[in-house]
Amino acid sequence: MDDLVVQTDGLTKRYGERLAVDSVSMTVRRGEVYGFLGPNGAGKTTTLRMMLGLIRPTAGTASVLGRPAGRPDVIARVGALVEGPGFFPYLSGRDNLRTMARYRGLGDDAVDAALARVDLTDRAGDRFKAYSLGMKQRLGVASALMGEPELIVLDEPTNGLDPAGMADMRALVVSLARGGQTVLLSSHLLAEVQEICDRVGVINGGRLLREARVDELRGEATLRVRATPEDAAIAVAMRVAGEDAVRRTPHGLELGLPASAAPALVRDLVTAGVDVHEVSPTERSLEEVFFEMTTTAPTNAVPTEARVS
Ligand SMILES: Nc1ncnc2c1ncn2[C@@H]1O[C@H](COP(=O)(O)OP(=O)(O)OP(=O)(O)O)[C@@H](O)[C@H]1O
Numbered sequence: 001m002d003d004l005v006v007q008t009d010g011l012t013k014r015y016g017e018r019l020a021v022d023s024v025s026m027t028v029r030r031g032e033v034y035g036f037l038g039p040n041g042a043g044k045t046t047t048l049r050m051m052l053g054l055i056r057p058t059a060g061t062a063s064v065l066g067r068p069a070g071r072p073d074v075i076a077r078v079g080a081l082v083e084g085p086g087f088f089p090y091l092s093g094r095d096n097l098r099t100m101a102r103y104r105g106l107g108d109d110a111v112d113a114a115l116a117r118v119d120l121t122d123r124a125g126d127r128f129k130a131y132s133l134g135m136k137q138r139l140g141v142a143s144a145l146m147g148e149p150e151l152i153v154l155d156e157p158t159n160g161l162d163p164a165g166m167a168d169m170r171a172l173v174v175s176l177a178r179g180g181q182t183v184l185l186s187s188h189l190l191a192e193v194q195e196i197c198d199r200v201g202v203i204n205g206g207r208l209l210r211e212a213r214v215d216e217l218r219g220e221a222t223l224r225v226r227a228t229p230e231d232a233a234i235a236v237a238m239r240v241a242g243e244d245a246v247r248r249t250p251h252g253l254e255l256g257l258p259a260s261a262a263p264a265l266v267r268d269l270v271t272a273g274v275d276v277h278e279v280s281p282t283e284r285s286l287e288e289v290f291f292e293m294t295t296t297a298p299t300n301a302v303p304t305e306a307r308v309s
Helices: 044-051 093-103 108-117 133-145 163-178 190-196 214-218 230-241 259-271 286-296
Strands: 004-015 018-024 027-029 033-037 059-064 078-081 151-155 182-187 199-204 207-213 222-228 246-249 252-255 275-282
Touching: 004 044, 004 182, 018 044, 018 059, 027 182, 033 044, 033 163, 033 190, 044 059, 044 151, 044 182, 078 133, 093 108, 093 133, 108 133, 133 151, 133 163, 163 182, 163 190, 190 214, 190 286, 199 214, 199 286, 207 214, 207 286, 214 286, 222 230, 222 259, 230 246, 230 252, 230 259, 259 275
Parallel strands: 018 207, 033 182, 033 199, 078 151, 151 182
Antiparallel strands: 004 018, 004 027, 004 059, 199 207, 222 252, 222 275, 246 252
16 A cells, blocks of 8 residues: 555564564554664564565565565665664765765765755764764764655664754654655654654564554543542543543542543532542553553563473
């Protein structure tokens, strides 16, 4: 389908005994920022390398822009920064990019546009070896952006950056997607993924545990309410939110309502003679969801009862 930029089906990579990627089926849609999320060693880089045609899958398939991964006509439409490109230390940033641009059949205009995009124009004449880590990282991203590729694949793009550099990189990724490009990035930083991604695939132990929109993963927002008498509060809450959307917890009531519903709810509670002590919106962070997922989901580990002691 045209709006599927990446589609993998049962993608698997085995290194000897180690199953680095275990039957991953994922989809990246046109124009989105897709976060490939997982702890160190989860299988992110290996999956990305298979998508780019850098390594062969042991089993399964990956299609990119509707074609089998790694075909020359696809490579030209994909920009990637996976495990850092090799830059020449004694060449300037601009000359490094020019060398790559020639190889890809691109002109100097593509180099200048990419340098401007990552805010490196002023320092483009400096030797690569004199760049800070953040500038090196930005040059790497610039190399992926040359030629306005339809899909940009970035492996841990904020790795090694300071907080300001990370914020710049996030803003850049968001602006790329706004401009119509599709971005697939891997990260182990949940807060980052939560902030900039539209959809995420969560991978652990080589397995794709879940693929969903960030807001779906986090679940619906709820309102936590402490009010007395509680029975009267429950009656009002059920009328406002519906019977199924009211839960009694040790910390008070939890209602399946967004924060915007709080003022009207408080008015109704007070009108019914209920004392309201606290109303606070609660939203699970992706970190909580991720932690739940990676600690409760089945893994490749041998079940305890099957172990021989
Ligand atoms: N060439 C290789 N030979 C053997 N094992 C490998 C090879 N490449 C990766 N692996 C193993 O496959 C597993 C997945 O590695 P991968 O680099 O894909 O993880 P990752 O999610 O990208 O981790 P990180 O965030 O640390 O980069 C790891 O256990 C790793 O040791």
